[in-house]
Amino acid sequence: MYRHYCWQLQQVANPPDRAKDDSSVGAKNGQLSRAGSLTVLRRTNSKSKLASSSSSRTSSIAESDSYASVDLGTDKLPPIDTPEASHVCSIRLRNILRRIQNGEVPKEDLYKNLEYAASVLESVYVDETRRLTDEDDELSEVEPDAVPTEVRDWLALTFTRSMNNVRRRGQEKPKFRSVAHAIRAGIMVDRIYRRLSSSSTLHIPPAVLQLLKGMDDWSFDVFALNSAADGHSLKYVGYELLQKYDLVTKYKINSSMLDSFLLQLEAGYSKYKNPYHNLVHGADVTQTVHNILSQSKLAHWLTDLEVFATIVAALIHDFEHTGTTNNFHIQTGSEFALLYNDKAVLENHHICASFRIMRSEESNILNHLSREEYREFRALVIEMVLATDMSFHFQQLKNMKNLLGMPENIDKQKALSLVLHCADISHPAKDWSLHHRWTNQLLEEFFKQGDREQELGLPISPLCDREKTLVAESQIGFIDFIVDPSFTVMTEMLEKILTPLQKAARSEEAISEEVFDKSDKSKYVLSTPWADCLAINKNKWKEQAAKDAEERKRKEAEEKSKVPNSNTNNNTTKAPVPADKATPVVNCSTGKGGN
Incomplete structure (x- = not known):
């Protein structure tokens, strides 16, 4: 269709020779009729002149130059809307000027040449005016089938002025170059928009915007974000990540519904005023999941729906x-406990209460998912x-280790479940300042x-006794037996998943080099910033444990020195409890499911 359109315009610009003898056609000497000269159709460039080759064009210009210098007739001059017309016209006018000085120019020839020159200037004027309004000619072509007609018309009408010109020109379609320009402009605006957090309905304070730039950092300071966000860190992290992965656009999430959903999540996290399991923890875990997905490139292994489910699972x-x-x-x-039959009591409630919100009319961020998409989304969120x-915990690690030893691909649900689990217990693998603060808040809870x-007269759970808990020792045990092994298995899992993708990127260039390094490495190597943090934090806790041990010895010595006085007042004295038996060291610091 597009080629046919160009052919039609060419026929107007370059009429067949027989047009010279056809009186019904208002053309003379290869020109358009004067009646239509002000609406000359378009500038003709070298690409659109299909009728002549570059060699014949050169020959034609040479002949015209010679003719312009010898004869004042206009029959053999090129059509007025061709590139060579203005060149030949300038030579002809200078020749006429010389002849006028000698009084050698007949009045009829002078009139014909001035008329030809006026027509050429009009053509150039129309051409240049159109070039200023239709800047699309400077852009590369877009294949006709790449953009549907309706979309092409809408883009041209919205982002360019070409539709007005199209209507003036009759049935001419918008130029594909205009569409390309509009698409490129849209992509550029979208990238800038996302860089500024990309939320059209959410006003983000400048301080929050500045902190959100560090979302890709492993030890992201979520406490600073929460302070700058006036206690709304979960909302801003949720907005940022759903926009960053383009999930709002892909799943047509209504902005007011998203705002309502995130605000209700924050209200639920704040319901019991927990020191640790609050909205800041929810924001921290969600950001950590994002870090693992993006920095390891695991997100490129997932579908959009799986990324969406992973972000939402972390939020809730x-x-x-x-x-x-x-x-x-x-x-x-x-x-x-009664409702969930003593099985994963809290976790079942987190899921149930969250999906109730997402099912409500004002917070239904899933309303544009198909039935199949909703089932897949819900199943993955529940599993995670x-x-x-x-x-x-231990069964999960055991299952993953077994999968790592098998040639089969790792199940995505199990892989993403381990990612979320590691993010949930990740604070000992962050910078000391963050880890220490999280530890204090967890112990207070x-x-x-x-x-x-x-x-209630119940036995006090491990790590819950204010008087007997050994903080440093408990954190050392937690790092050694829970966090470090978990991250080790997750690292091996990520390397197994992503190594084939890296090989595909090197051999077939199936993945852009922006995604994977196409070096000669035979194995995918994962960046593990948590390894150094774990080692540093463990050493700090060892130092603290040594100080605590010295302090306990000092207190024991003081107690022993008071024993005689105690015997004077009391007939019996209880022996002091050894420090190493004050409380058992447990390897759980999340407060979830501990027995």
Whole structure:
């Protein structure tokens, strides 16, 4: 269709020779009729002149130059809308000027040449005017089939002025170059928009925008973000990541529904005023999941729907956490324990309560998913959040180790479940300042549970006794037996998944070099910033444990020195409890599912 359109224009610009003898056609000497000269159709460039080759063009110009200098007739001059017309016209006018000085120019020839010159100037004027309004001619061609007619017309009408010109020219279609220009402009605007957090309905304070630029950092300071965001870190992290992965556009998420969904998540995380399991923890885990997906390039292994489910699972994974462990619910026979039959009590509630929100009319961010997409999304979210139950920890690692030893591909649900689980327990693998702050807040939450257990006459759970907990020792055990092994298995898993993708990028260039390094490395090597953090934090806790041991010895010595005085007032004295038996060292610091 496009080629046929160009052919039609060529026939107007370059009429057949027989037009010279056809009186019904308003053309003379290869020109358009004067009546239509002000609406000369278009500039003709070298690409659109299909009728003549470059060699014949050169010959024609040479002949015209010679003719312009000898004869004043206009019959053999080139058509007025061709590139050589203005060149020949300038030679002819200078020749006429010389002849006028000698009084050698007949009046009829002078009139014909001035008329030809005027027509050429009009053609050039129309051509240049159109070039200024239709800047698309400077852009590369877009294949006709690449853009549907409706979309092409809309783009031309919205982003260019070519539709007005099209209507003036009759049935001429928008130029594909205009469409290319509009598409490129849209991509550029989209990239700039995303860089500035890309939310058309959310006003983001400048301080928050500045901090969000560090979302790709491993030790992202979510506390600073929450302070700058006036307590809305989860909302801004959720907005940023859903925009960053272009999920808002791909799944047509209504902005007001998204805002309502995130605000209700924040309200649920704040319901029990937990020191640790609050909206800041939700934002931190979500950012950590993003870091693993993006920095390891795991996101390129996933579909858009799987990325969407992963981000949402991270956002909701501790929604309406009660600040107590699953074991506490079971021991107290809570409503949650009765409802979920003592199985993954909190995790089941996080999922159920979150999907209730997403099913509500004002917060339904899933309303544009198809039935099949919704089922896949829900199944993946359920699997991932249930896997954050710490009672599944060792079984989860064992299953993944078995998969690593097999040639088959790793199941995506299991892989993403391990990623979320590692992100959930990742604070010991962050910078010391962040880890230490998280530890203090977690222990305060544990101690509150211990206080309630004491009031209820229940045995105080490990790490929940304010008087006997050995903080440094518990964190060393947590790093050695839980966090470090988990991240080791996750690293091996990521390398197994991504090594084939890197090989494909090198051999077939199936993946852009922006995604994988096409070096000669035979194995994908994952960046592991958590390894150094774990080693540093463990050493700091060892130093703290040594200081705590010295302090306990000092107190024991003081107690022993007071024993005689105690015998004077009391007939019996209890022996002091050895420091190493004050409380057992446990390897769980998430407060989820611990027994």
